[in-house]
Amino acid sequence: MPIIETRDLRKQFGVGDVAVEVLRGVNLSIDAGEFVALMGPSGSGKSTLMSIVGGIEPPTSGDVMLEGVNISNLTDDQRTLLRRRRIGFIFQAFNLIPTLSALENVSLPLELDGVPSRIARERAAGALERVELSHRANHIPSKLSGGEQQRVAVARAIVIEPAILLADEPTGNLDSRQSERVTALLRSLAADHKHTIVMVTHDAKVARSAFRLLLFRDGMIERDVHQSDFEHGFPAGDSGIFLRPNFEQLNHEFPSGEKISGKVASEGNR
Ligand code: ADP
Ligand code: MG
Secondary structure, eight states: OOSEEEEEEEEEESOGGGOEEEEEEEEEEEOTTOEEEEEOOTTSSHHHHHHHHTTSSOOSEEEEEETTEEGGGSOHHHHHHHHHHHEEEEETTOOOOTTSOHHHHHHHHHHHTTOOHHHHHHHHHHHHHHTTOGGGTTOOGGGSOHHHHHHHHHHHHHTTOOSEEEEESTTTTSOHHHHHHHHHHHHHHHHTTSOEEEEEOSOHHHHTTSSEEEEEETTEEEEEEEGGGSBTBOOOBTOOOOOOTTEEEEEEEOTTSOEEEEEEEOGGGO
């Protein structure tokens, strides 16, 4: 059973003349333990998809099933609990509380859920250890680098041990060195088989660390490529062109200029 499934998911903003259909029938199936990168032009609906999958906002129509449960059948309270206990969110802007230390930021989701303070802090310390930031536990965010702040945000997301991690451009504000570290961290979390990760990214290098690539365009999934479809992992840039029967050329260029190309198994070959 897929851990995340969407069925003909549609989202419209506005009504009448100004109505915009941002999601135009998204059908998605992600198994437990997958690490999926979602790429697509700005404004194509990626963040909207993430917030609907995470139960933050409702779709206009269609269904989201998480762990086999249709989330639109839940009450608001049940949905809040689901978000609080089963889903970790990571955002481009870190969204840490500036007046709280790293440790306090990480323990907050547990304390909000009623976990006693002492236990919450112990678990938060454990999460900070997993992101290799124990030595920064008592620093407030402004005393940390961008990469460190994002690792604190990752610790805050995983402290609840969520089944699903949704990361919306987690490396968008980081330089390439910090970006690599956060990406490696997400990959190791996925490899631990404890979390299923969906990560939006504009960076083909970051996307390459995932096991599967969804190319999103105009509110729909245009391509769904698994790492095993490539002969030698995901290609990035112009690298990784291979010739093999029944493989077709994937050449995807986004308006921003990023490009993914390589030979992938053609649909008929799957
Ligand atoms: P992406 O993350 O791929 O850049 P978004 O999901 O943020 O795209 O946005 C897709 C489109 O939906 C954009 O045109 C955006 O302006 C529009 N949009 C997003 N949220 C809202 C909203 N709350 N009200 C109206 N339009 C919105
Ligand atoms: Mg976005």
